Amino acid sequence: MTNYSLLANAIRMLSVDAVEKANSGHPGMPMGMAEIGVVLWKNHLKHNPANPKWINRDRFVLSNGHGSMLIYSLLHLTGYNLGIEDIKQFRQFGSKTPGHPEYGYTDGVETTTGPLGQGLANAVGMALAEKLLAHQFNKPKFNMIDHHTYAFVGDGCLMEGISHEVCSFAGTANLGKLIVFYDDNGISIDGEVKGWFSEDVATRFKAYGWQVIEGIDGHNIEQIDNAINVAKQNATQPTMIMCKTTIGMGSPNKAGKEDCHGSPLGSKEVEIVRKELGWNYEPFSIPSEVYQQFDCREHGCSLESTWNNLFAEYTKQFTDLATDLKRRITHQLPDNWQQIVQDGVSFAIKKHETIATRKASQNALDYYAQFLPELLGGSADLTGSNLTKWKDSITLDPENNFIGNYISYGVREFGMSAMLNGIYLHGGFKPFGGTFLMFSEYARNALRMASLMKIAPIFVYTHDSIGLGEDGPTHQPVEQIATLRMIPNMNVWRPCDTVETYVAWGLALAESSTPSSLIFSRQNLDYIQRDEKSLSEISRGGYILRSNSPDIEILIIATGSEVGLSLLAYETLINNGHKVQLVSMPSTSVFDKQDVEYKRTVIPQNAKFKVAIEAGVSNPWYKYVGMDGLIIGVDTFGESAKASDLFEHFGLTAEKVLQKINTFIRN
């Protein structure tokens, strides 16, 4: 017989002692959600501690990630590769138990959480991925993909706007296998939430079309267990289980108060908690009966082995599908990817179209999608503007029970982006989503989370500059390209024509540990001729597009829409007898990773005059042209007017650029 209280108290004491030892952390949440954790992980969660990557496991997301000791306790006690010594290293440098759960640091942590609301959004993405993957691979009697996604959320998650975006979406998309536990403890950092958060959460979620199970005592084993059973029976609605809990439960003097939220209880109170819980063990000493009762290894192995047997049979009957599923869940590309990209680029060269790069992007998608059944596209309600939908793609909609490979996310940029992270983390898909470049700002922290987690969703941003025109400064990016480049481990591409666009897509799709931001123009851009060498070097992020001498006098670096006009300036300059090198730099992020020798060839240190041209803030370019270089950019907000009027006004025409360069080299 399982002694649930004992197991819950083991979580409490591990959490309390680890926080105390680190002298830093959040004991209140693990103490408050201990019973919910035990019941879910012990009685319901389908997982195999010996193989945290088993594709058909249930997904578990701790969206209120500050309570990280809850998941570390659960992982340790159920038998994952996380020893008591790891727990003792809570929040220490290089440990497997950092302050917040970090993806890639700890087996069994499905996503990095902490920035509130985003874990919930990841969970919605995972549940959506499960539903779509199941549809693509399951066959009668072979439910190869068939699992739940569970998330724990606190008041903070539900206050954040992103919770609205993704939960509204989840209700519309009938994500019946998503089950969320609301840790309704009435306390956030500023105190009792009634002073700033008095909404009726149950009614709100009913309005989203969710099943809401109300009035669960979060410390009552049977109520929790029953609620989960009810939740699992509903296949068409996501379920919100409203759990009334006491933060810091077990602490006689701090339970129910905000001061146990984010600080150690203090050694005195810890001893009082020990007595209160009747826990007669030293810190980090767990009685063997707890380990025995909590151990999920045997059951987990048995679950996976049943699945493995079924998959073996599935492999016989549906060999191609099985092979493809294996390929996709490990994020492998088709074998001949290099050749596919080369053929695509050749095709773009053959067509040599002068079109907007957003249109070139759609052409690239039409092409690459043929080879990638894992492509899962979408847009935050700008499909016709982003040109993110490719031919033969199927939009999720009510008529087909929201099955397909193209998602209208609605006007929900942050929700979409964090869902892309969740979809990628689930496995089986190459997800991308589009919006205007400006609205990358609404989603900013989700891009950072992708970069931090070393995952590779693709963010598509169109309407990349003042070239957007009449919609005006609220919609005209000026500083956004620069700020995206500042995110560590984010590949930012701003192609100048169809060829660079095909290359950028080819590389972004091939990434497995770096997300990409692909930035495209609204307006038409000239097709650029290149020789074989230039062509082969596009993938290095920056390359010599034109050069009329090994001994350079004027170096010009440009990106995107400014490459075409730089080319015109280049031609005039060489006609006037100058020695000029024109560099196209679609990706500073990728260029920066090249070897020093290559970089020095592309950007020769001894070029007397260095010029950078980009329709955006100038700051990032000092790195490449120095304090004495000329940077032709846009350092103020835009204006509402025709694009051509704006380029004229902001000095970004071939003529004005040439004038500025001539003035620069004369002085």
Place this chain on the structure above:
Amino acid sequence: MTNYSLLANAIRMLSVDAVEKANSGHPGMPMGMAEIGVVLWKNHLKHNPANPKWINRDRFVLSNGHGSMLIYSLLHLTGYNLGIEDIKQFRQFGSKTPGHPEYGYTDGVETTTGPLGQGLANAVGMALAEKLLAHQFNKPKFNMIDHHTYAFVGDGCLMEGISHEVCSFAGTANLGKLIVFYDDNGISIDGEVKGWFSEDVATRFKAYGWQVIEGIDGHNIEQIDNAINVAKQNATQPTMIMCKTTIGMGSPNKAGKEDCHGSPLGSKEVEIVRKELGWNYEPFSIPSEVYQQFDCREHGCSLESTWNNLFAEYTKQFTDLATDLKRRITHQLPDNWQQIVQDGVSFAIKKHETIATRKASQNALDYYAQFLPELLGGSADLTGSNLTKWKDSITLDPENNFIGNYISYGVREFGMSAMLNGIYLHGGFKPFGGTFLMFSEYARNALRMASLMKIAPIFVYTHDSIGLGEDGPTHQPVEQIATLRMIPNMNVWRPCDTVETYVAWGLALAESSTPSSLIFSRQNLDYIQRDEKSLSEISRGGYILRSNSPDIEILIIATGSEVGLSLLAYETLINNGHKVQLVSMPSTSVFDKQDVEYKRTVIPQNAKFKVAIEAGVSNPWYKYVGMDGLIIGVDTFGESAKASDLFEHFGLTAEKVLQKINTFIRN
């Protein structure tokens, strides 16, 4: 008798013709909301076209700002300073009628809208400002501040997460004078919203504690009028009026379809619309009866003059209050502000404390708040961490009907920031709000909107680097200081000690056309000694803190927590015989605005070795130290560990900095 249909059709035709002439714009929304606009502006809105800045006017916010021709039509037709020639210049360079309503461009436009959801958040801020200002200034029989705030919102606004944040808050705070019209037309850019937005909006808003008036036909004058009357009678709940409308109403072939959302109807359809509406006038020709019926000038003048008379009496009876109200609504500081700042700085010098700059910030608030009854503070649920609450401030809470001068915004960074913009735009307050620096990312576009609108709310960001410690990389800013600096017209301050903190607050509070981001440390920072000259130059953003020679060999620039360790390095270097200049650069934004001579003195071009030190990404510093300079920064994500371990690991100790500088100057 007012012919409402005629007036509504005048809006339709003005909108259609202006979009057609510009060959760009969004006709669908103004056509769909024309009747609502007429009824509200003609029958209810308390405004005076002759004085768009009258403090007690009702506020009107077009949150679905793409429908800008609706407000331009209303402003033109009711008698504002916006002529038919201005309408003809819709979306053209330098016009008063840009693509989206832009604050400061057009009389009567209360805020810049377009980025969806933020207008609604501004409106919530305005309604809150009205409530708090009324409480501070109204006296029996003298309701000097007593107006409504109206907002139009579309599906997009309600999908955005920020709508959740601010509407949940508005319900909790009983903002009874906020009245929102939902343009429920079932269409967004991707098509019929039921495929991605099927939530029950009415139920959702009831869950927020709002009064919801359902089932209003948005083309039925009487129903709209009645709904507004009901809304105005409810003093304790914000009201959502659910208006069923047809997008593009009046266009036989495009009404109800997404293709009239964001594109001109086309000349053929325009002619059909003309016939359909029986509109026998040329484009931009409005019959005089329309002007006569719509004209709000006389009524507006009468409204304001009644108020002026009352205010004259109020001024007699409550002279000090009246004077202060006048001062505050024009964003004037107390007369002796310079002296106040100087005294504050002297006080900080006298105490010369080694404390965290977040604590110094709280001390500065304690000090400045005495002189500024308009200070309106708050935090996104991190009050105790941000240290944003000053002594004697009163937190809004249910016990006092949400009256006070300190706001617990809840975990709603974006909502808070856009509300700060709305509060500032309303007038009467100096609003600021705090969160961790990392979560500036959740709010990013609201900061940009403040900068774009040239308004001056203050954003307080604590826990400014890896110095945050154990909470780990999700909470440790690396690229955030750099990206904030990229926003045009944003003053970013990162003070190094108590003195710089007092100066930064003093300047931020004095700004009237530039928002400020004040960035503070979690950890203690040494108090820095300075001479009078250095002291007087802090306000220039960057200044010489130490220099041992007019002929500089090594230049070191540092900010915030890195100034103290640079000072240690400086002392060792000069002891070793080097000629060194140490620059503290709390604000690159402000420093960049100084004259060239000053900048060259602080950063001498001929310094042989230039070094920049900041615990963040290195990119922004090339501008100041060049391609050959040494930048000691953090170009990767942080880790979860003690702050001291992290500074050691990332090479940001005095010893390691000195090593790096020595290596640099030897090579």
